[in-house]
Amino acid sequence: xxxxxxxxxxxxxxxxxxxxxxxxxxxxxxxxxxxxxxxxxxxxxxxxxxxxxxxxxxxxxxxxxxxxxxxxxxxxxxxxxxxxxxxxxxxxxxxxxxxxxxxxxxxxxxxxxxxxxxxxxxxxxxxxxxxxxxxxxxxxxxxxxxxxxxxxxxxxxxxxxxxxxxxxxxxxxxxxxxxxxxxxxxxxxxxxxxxxxxxxxxxxxxxxxxxxxxxxxxxxxxxxxxxxxxxxxxxxxxxxxxxxxxxxxxxxxxxxxxxxxxxxxxxxxxxxxxxxxxxxxxxxxxxxxxxxxxxxxxxxxxxxxxxxxxxxxxxxxxxxxxxxxxxxxxxxxxxxxxx
Amino acid sequence: xxxxxxxxxxxxxxxxxxxxxxxxxxxxxxxxxxxxxxxxxxxxxxxxxxxxxxxxxxxxxxxxxxxxxxxxxxxxxxxxxxxxxxxxxxxxxxxxxxxxxxxxxxxxxxxxxxxxxxxxxxxxxxxxxxxxxxxxxxxxxxxxxxxxxxxxxxxxxxxxxxxxxxxxxxxxxxxxxxxxxxxxxxxxxxxxxxxxxxxxxxxxxxxxxxxxxxxxxxxxxxxxxxxxxxxxxxxxxxxxxxxxxxxxxxxxxxxxxxxxxxxxxxxxxxxxxxxxxxxxxxxxxxxxxxxxxxxxxxxxxxxxxxxxxxxxxxxxxxxxxxxxx
Numbered sequence: 164x165x166x167x168x169x170x171x172x173x174x175x176x177x178x179x180x181x182x183x184x185x186x187x188x189x190x191x192x193x194x195x196x197x198x199x200x201x202x203x204x205x206x207x208x209x210x211x212x213x214x215x216x217x218x219x220x221x222x223x224x225x226x227x228x229x230x231x232x233x234x235x236x237x238x239x240x241x242x243x244x245x246x247x248x249x250x251x252x253x254x255x256x257x258x259x260x261x262x263x264x265x266x267x268x269x270x271x272x273x274x275x276x277x278x279x280x281x282x283x284x285x286x287x288x289x290x291x292x293x294x295x296x297x298x299x300x301x302x303x304x305x306x307x308x309x310x311x312x313x314x315x316x317x318x319x320x321x322x323x324x325x326x327x328x329x330x331x332x333x334x335x336x337x338x339x340x341x342x343x344x345x346x347x348x349x350x351x352x353x354x355x356x357x358x359x360x361x362x363x364x365x366x367x368x369x370x371x372x373x374x375x376x377x378x379x380x381x382x383x384x385x386x387x388x389x390x391x392x393x394x395x396x397x398x399x400x401x402x403x404x405x406x407x408x409x410x411x412x413x414x415x416x417x418x419x420x421x422x423x424x425x426x427x428x429x430x431x432x433x434x435x436x437x438x439x440x441x442x443x444x445x446x447x448x449x450x451x452x453x454x455x456x457x458x459x460x461x462x463x464x465x466x467x468x469x470x471x472x473x474x475x476x477x478x479x480x481x482x483x484x485x486x487x488x489x490x491x492x493x494x495x496x497x498x499x500x501x502x
Numbered sequence: 503x504x505x506x507x508x509x510x511x512x513x514x515x516x517x518x519x520x521x522x523x524x525x526x527x528x529x530x531x532x533x534x535x536x537x538x539x540x541x542x543x544x545x546x547x548x549x550x551x552x553x554x555x556x557x558x559x560x561x562x563x564x565x566x567x568x569x570x571x572x573x574x575x576x577x578x579x580x581x582x583x584x585x586x587x588x589x590x591x592x593x594x595x596x597x598x599x600x601x602x603x604x605x606x607x608x609x610x611x612x613x614x615x616x617x618x619x620x621x622x623x624x625x626x627x628x629x630x631x632x633x634x635x636x637x638x639x640x641x642x643x644x645x646x647x648x649x650x651x652x653x654x655x656x657x658x659x660x661x662x663x664x665x666x667x668x669x670x671x672x673x674x675x676x677x678x679x680x681x682x683x684x685x686x687x688x689x690x691x692x693x694x695x696x697x698x699x700x701x702x703x704x705x706x707x708x709x710x711x712x713x714x715x716x717x718x719x720x721x722x723x724x725x726x727x728x729x730x731x732x733x734x735x736x737x738x739x740x741x742x743x744x745x746x747x748x749x750x751x752x753x754x755x756x757x758x759x760x761x762x763x764x765x766x767x768x769x770x771x772x773x774x775x776x777x778x779x780x781x782x783x784x785x786x787x788x789x790x791x792x793x794x795x796x797x798x799x800x801x802x803x804x805x806x807x808x809x810x811x812x813x814x815x816x817x818x819x820x821x822x823x824x825x826x827x
Binding site: 209210254323326327353354355356357358359378381382383384385386387406408410411419420423424425426427428433434435436437441442443453 | 552553632635658660661667668688689690691692694696697700715717719721724745746754755757758760761762763764765766767771773774775777793796
């Protein structure tokens with residue numbers, strides 16, 4: 164290893180266990196991913212594919228029922244799994260920040276914008292209230308909020324949705340994190356406001372050398388914003404690699420189908436390729452590949468044996484028997500798939 | 503081509519009251535003097551951001567709101583002039599499918615009862631006839647017969663939306679209002695529902711009023727598109743023409759804000775500054791002028807009228823007949 168990755172997840176698994184221990188939901192299962200400094204990674208999947216659980220795992224903000232049952236999470240060379248809660252608190256908001264979907268839910272209605280934007284600075288850097296307030300004004304300016312001096316004294320209800328989301332962004336970058344995780348940051352925004360926001364994020368990324376993880380169900384956002392892509396299905400990363408490469412030559416039938424199911428501006432009134440069936444129930448997954456029951460290219464082996472991750476070169480991998488080297492299915496790495 | 507529904511100069515103004523005693527403080531012009539036509543067997547798409555009046559338009563078409571100005575004609579007859587029987591007939595002919603199939607189906611009713619309800623309220627039918635129709639409808643939307651005796655919680659989002667579609671089709675409507683019919687669904691399910699809606703249109707000759715914020719989906723589904731901004735139509739015309747060669751600066755910005763379908767797709771990006779102003783106090787002249795990248799001096803004074811430009815209607819001074827000063 165020559166260049167140290169900013170973040171590398173190795174065989175990470177997070178399961179939800181019911182109180183009696185009878186039901187286990189494998190929300191994140193054997194995920195291996197990595198990200199260089201300044202890069203942007205899109206994690207795409209449908210609801211229940213485990214993408215949000217993956218983000219919460221990285222930040223160790225999981226609900227009590229969830230257990231990280233295996234794997235490592237190296238961030239700047241340190242394993243986040245080994246950190247104590249106190250040490251984690253010094254990572255969150257300072258070195259890794261997160262933006263959630265609903266800006267109204269992530270802002271406290273009872274505190275002024277200046278207090279909320281300045282809070283991480285006071286907590287992590289021990290700044291005084293006055294200097295944190297001043298930094299808050301600058302931060303609002305950097306997320307393009309007009310008249311920041313008056314806005315800092317106002318409260319969340321006085322802002323529009325787009326403005327609130329930019330304030331959440333300002334809180335995110337307040338302590339100069341190396342990694343920003345954005346979980347569906349624009350779903351609640353209108354189109355032209357979404358365009359403004361994505362433009363802003365790209366700008367901040369360039370200026371601060373931020374690495375971004377975009378969690379989304381929208382492949383369009385990935386096409387616009389990211390250079391790396393990981394596609395999740397039923398807790399697994401089924402395909403990952405450089406964005407352009409996957410859009411041009413998707414290897415996994417799920418990725419292919421997902422790309423084919425998108426309506427495009429150019430193909431007015433042509434039939435879409437629909438993916439038949441429903442996403443599976445994570446507590447009772449089919450044996451073998453979880454996508455096999457819906458897969459148009461499935462064959463006998465698929466429903467018997469789960470495929471491991473195969474490398475296709477240039478950082479492109481796919482968890483599919485079709486991607487196996489012609490000779491015989493040799494797993495790309497030493498780890499074996501979860502049978 | 504024959505028009506199934508025509509809106510002429512349609513307006514809906516809501517009185518805006520504030521404060522404890524509800525003192526009148528002007529009106530919200532949710533829909534302001536708009537005209538459009540839905541052709542028989544075709545889809546009219548309505549796009550615009552929140553507050554542009556697209557949901558109010560849908561409610562006016564469904565008869566859930568009474569217009570404060572203008573008229574809606576269905577099959578050439580003005581809705582305002584209909585008698586009770588005529589209104590009943592209209593309600594049967596126009597049905598709706600809403601965004602959230604988790605909210606639009608009663609959790610206490612079996613699927614058969616949900617689908618049969620409009621049938622029983624609108625027609626005189628025997629029990630066995632109702633059952634036969636329900637099974638027929640389930641088959642039409644691609645659900646198995648046994649679904650009839652289950653409850654909504656036993657279905658996924660996509661299946662529920664199929665049930666909502668079956669219910670809308672129960673009384674054999676001619677126009678279906680689709681208000682964000684796929685936004686609540688998973689990506690892999692959306693294509694299924696969009697394809698189903700298209701198949702049903704071909705088989706039954708349905709007309710659709712399709713409202714969505716996903717521009718690609720609207721462009722994909724519609725024959726004609728209407729673009730709205732703050733209660734006004736800014737551009738309307740053939741879907742393909744509009745999506746590829748928008749004329750109005752707002753349509754341009756909106757379509758350029760739509761996400762690319764491929765990372766190598768390069769487009770001119772127009773990022774609009776500012777946000778949609780309050781409809782309670784819309785800007786003077788052209789309502790888009792404070793955000794318009796191509797704003798001219800008289801845009802703030804004079805509202806542009808819809809004029810025909812290269813096969814579509816545009817309301818913008820750039821294309822007006824007015825002599826530029």
